[in-house]
């Protein structure tokens with residue numbers, strides 16, 4: 001039953017979950033995809049987009065709750081756009097994620113006969129994130145510093161606690177908000193592109209206890225910078241480095257065009273499976289350190305590397321996968337777009353005494369048709385692309401190379417399913433998929449899978 005409510009909220013019965021974790025219901029004979037809600041629940045929702053064949057919306061209130069719901073540990077849960085499932089027991093979160101992977105493979109990939117191994121839960125379900133990007137936003141009379149409000153691209157609420165990030169994040173954010181207020185430093189306004197403070201980023205390692213503060217601002221020097229560094233490091237002596245990144249671009253992304261180290265070495269180092277990895281302000285690093293070890297080991301167990309294997313580590317970031325694999329194979333070549341990450345990867349190899357690996361900077365699609373690739377042959381490809389999956393040209397080049405085995409690690413089952421179908425059409429077999437949960441309480445899903453060139457299967 002659906003009925004219109006005068007406040008423009010509509011009552012919806014949630015019947016299913018979609019690929020991206022959105023709740024599915026029906027209204028006026030059309031499907032509606034909602035942010036928030038579980039099958040069996042009745043919710044009051046706001047419609048945010050009307051399309052010819054479907055609606056998008058956001059759940060504002062749950063009027064009939066699923067018995068799987070538990071009390072959320074965070075006081076911001078109802079307003080925060082970060083966690084979706086903080087009030088759903090963890091085993092049910094895992095069950096939904098497992099179903100999402102299966103649905104994607106069967107519906108988008110149209111693949112049959114794939115075995116879905118039971119999802120591996122996260123070692124930690126709270127305080128697991130090692131990286132957070134808090135935003136500043138001007139309001140009518142002041143400003144806010146925190147995370148995006150649920151369903152909003154612009155509104156930021158004042159955050160005081162966060163249970164998936166590190167325990168000290170809440171205090172650091174509150175301190176920073178007070179410091180900016182007391183020192184009358186301006187905040188960037190997206191409407192007129194004036195004002196200074198844009199983002200407050202925190203990256204904190206799990207196994208080495210290092211903390212990077214990265215303050216992203218509009219162009220210009222940080223006002224009274226010595227005072228800021230002195231006061232924040234006195235308040236939080238466990239800060240190991242502070243970066244000031246300037247970004248004057250209109251696009252609201254937390255990446256600096258100009259970067260200066262205000263305190264410490266300018267980077268942090270995390271330990272994964274006994275090896276140390278340098279993390280710079282802008283380079284990719286798995287956000288759940290402890291579970292990254294589990295993900296990589298799961299991938300290696302599926303790959304079963306051999307001493308004479310020659311491996312391509314495509315989309316290699318700071319080189320973690322290749323470096324952890326290098327002593328089990330003959331040689332590894334890593335490819336990565338972000339120059340900062342490539343520099344860190346080279347340093348990481350050196351620091352860890354890994355000599356049979358080299359790194360190249362550039363687009364995977366370009367690298368795969370380079371002279372280097374014409375002169376060298378690799379029997380294994382590891383691919384760990386961003387959420388968009390493989391670029392069609394990169395996929396075509398990869399198929400032309402005909403590696404015997406492809407280990408595909410994906411953070412998006414939908415784009416993975418699309419690419420998997422193309423690999424299967426091109427003569428690869430996909431016997432099984434192993435989902436691994438890296439992001440408890442959110443709808444994000446990670447998986448590892450092996451593709452075998454048919455002739456090499458026993």
Ligand SMILES: C[S@@+](CC[C@H](N)C(=O)[O-])C[C@H]1O[C@@H](n2cnc3c(N)ncnc32)[C@H](O)[C@@H]1O
Pocket residue numbers: 283284285286315316317318319320321335336337338341362363364365384385386387391411
């Ligand atoms: C999901 S991350 C994986 C990183 C690494 N394998 C790890 O586990 O830490 C994807 C990486 O691909 C890089 N990247 C994105 N598009 C790329 C492209 N077209 N060519 C090369 N690298 C790319 C990103 O900068 C990022 O470091």
